[in-house]
Amino acid sequence: MGFEEARALLRKWRDEKERRSDEVLDVWANILEGKAHRLGDETWLVYEQVFIASLDCNQISTAGDCLRMLIDKFGNTNRVMKLRAMKDEAVGDFEGAVETYERILEKDKNDSASKKRLIAIHKAKNNTRDAIDELVKYLDVFSTDTEAWEELCDLYLLEQDYSKAAFCMEELIMANPHNHVFYQKYAEIKFTEGDGKNMEIARTNFAKAVQLNPGNLRALYGFLLAAANLVSSKDKKNNARYSAWAGQKVVEFYSNHCPQKKEMAKKVVDAILENLKLA
Amino acid sequence: MAAITIQPKAFCKPILHAAKYPHLAVNGLLLAEKSKDGSKAVNFVDAIPLFHGSITLSPMLEIALTTVEKVTESRNLCIAGYYQANQHKSDSKPTDCAQRIGDRIAEYFPSAYIFMIDNSSFNREDIHHVFKIYRQKSKDWDLVQEEARLPTTPGELVFTLLEGKQHRQLCDFDNHLDDISLSFENESLGEQIDKLL
Numbered sequence: 001m002g003f004e005e006a007r008a009l010l011r012k013w014r015d016e017k018e019r020r021s022d023e024v025l026d027v028w029a030n031i032l033e034g035k036a037h038r039l040g041d042e043t044w045l046v047y048e049q050v051f052i053a054s055l056d057c058n059q060i061s062t063a064g065d066c067l068r069m070l071i072d073k074f075g076n077t078n079r080v081m082k083l084r085a086m087k088d089e090a091v092g093d094f095e096g097a098v099e100t101y102e103r104i105l106e107k108d109k110n111d112s113a114s115k116k117r118l119i120a121i122h123k124a125k126n127n128t129r130d131a132i133d134e135l136v137k138y139l140d141v142f143s144t145d146t147e148a149w150e151e152l153c154d155l156y157l158l159e160q161d162y163s164k165a166a167f168c169m170e171e172l173i174m175a176n177p178h179n180h181v182f183y184q185k186y187a188e189i190k191f192t193e194g195d196g197k198n199m200e201i202a203r204t205n206f207a208k209a210v211q212l213n214p215g216n217l218r219a220l221y222g223f224l225l226a227a228a229n230l231v232s233s234k235d236k237k238n239n240a241r242y243s244a245w246a247g248q249k250v251v252e253f254y255s256n257h258c259p260q261k262k263e264m265a266k267k268v269v270d271a272i273l274e275n276l277k278l279a
Numbered sequence: 280m281a282a283i284t285i286q287p288k289a290f291c292k293p294i295l296h297a298a299k300y301p302h303l304a305v306n307g308l309l310l311a312e313k314s315k316d317g318s319k320a321v322n323f324v325d326a327i328p329l330f331h332g333s334i335t336l337s338p339m340l341e342i343a344l345t346t347v348e349k350v351t352e353s354r355n356l357c358i359a360g361y362y363q364a365n366q367h368k369s370d371s372k373p374t375d376c377a378q379r380i381g382d383r384i385a386e387y388f389p390s391a392y393i394f395m396i397d398n399s400s401f402n403r404e405d406i407h408h409v410f411k412i413y414r415q416k417s418k419d420w421d422l423v424q425e426e427a428r429l430p431t432t433p434g435e436l437v438f439t440l441l442e443g444k445q446h447r448q449l450c451d452f453d454n455h456l457d458d459i460s461l462s463f464e465n466e467s468l469g470e471q472i473d474k475l476l
């Protein structure tokens with residue numbers, strides 16, 4: 001891989017917020033390190049990215065080198081102080097980290113990054129309940145923070161609090177009404193909650209996800225399962241029709257994109273539809 | 280004779296799965312040979328990685344279980360166990376979700392086991408203790424005291440694969456749902472493992 005390709009790859013991972021820390025370090029160590037001056041505007045973003053990746057992979061001395069470059073360039077800005085505190089977190093010095101974040105918040109009480117790091121420390125200590133409580137308070141203030149709603153949803157799922165997890169997805173759907181993945185995840189949560197009403201909501205939202213993106217296989221399978229589950233309890237005729245349609249679409253999908261697995265898909269669909277006859 | 284034998288693929292794939300997503304919970308199924316003489320000894324021969332991140336939601340789990348059942352039928356194997364690595368480093372207790380999946384597997388395979396990955400044993404010295412194995416006693420899942428029979432030099436095997444970045448090649452059911460050309464049976468990884476033996 002050449003320099004430009006490596007640079008583009010790191011940019012792609014930054015933009016898509018991909019956590020591929022060991023690969024970031026490979027790209028840095030094998031291609032970009034020593035040529036960082038050629039990165040132009042991206043230099044400091046890359047140092048920050050490599051810093052975080054190093055912490056993730058327990059390469060504390062590489063993290064230290066990157067941090068030194070950033071301190072030399074920017075001094076003790078809030079963003080650099082946050083990175084220092086993250087390094088403290090990585091080596092287990094949570095007290096030191098908390099002190100730094102609180103100091104930043106004294107200067108700027110709306111520094112959302114510091115607030116989120118404090119919540120992350122609760123997660124690091126396996127205090128899911130405290131993380132949830134603090135994140136709920138955070139979202140009272142920063143109610144449009146998509147990443148925070150997604151995190152809160154996952155924390156509720158850890159606690160098996162499906163109705164509150166579903167609420168988080170409802171907030172995300174309201175703010176992002178064309179995101180098929182949000183409808184699909186909402187449907188999965190409703191399906192997991194179970195019971196008639198939730199299963200219908202699941203079916204509707206899987207259908208919405210498929211409508212927005214016919215290539216969303218999870219949504220297609222989800223629609224098939226939800227309709228199949230509803231055949232025995234209500235509107236037998238329509239749900240049977242929906243599940244037959246969905247089954248056909250799944251097999252078509254495999255037929256178009258991976259024909260060698262079409263037989264396997266057909267067996268799966270048949271098994272699901274077979275269970276309907278027993279219901 | 281050991282009640283539980285874990286062959287190389289069944290040993291390595293769950294570990295590689297956890298290594299591919301170190302910051303997330305992962306789970307998967309364990310496949311065993313069908314018991315020949317009604318013996319309770321279980322020989323785990325392979326593993327199918329399922330999900331990473333949200334591992335507690337049911338719809339895709341249902342699809343995965345049905346799909347893996349169909350796939351194992353043709354290989355004359357059966358689903359005999361379930362593995363899970365929790366997200367937090369210090370947490371290796373079977374969650375409610377793990378137990379429910381274990382219950383479901385045990386309906387069809389009474390000698391089913393749950394393998395919880397002990398995240399803190401992820402090093403050369405301790406890797407042979409990496410699985411905390413649970414067996415169902417009435418309704419609860421209890422820690423099994425006896426040692427499972429492992430592949431020879433398990434540390435050597437797994438760390439050679441990790442150093443060769445083979446964990447990046449591993450494909451789970453989630454990856455398959457994103458791109459159906461990817462195979463959750465990981466045939467070529469299986470060949471790599473066989474080559475190392």
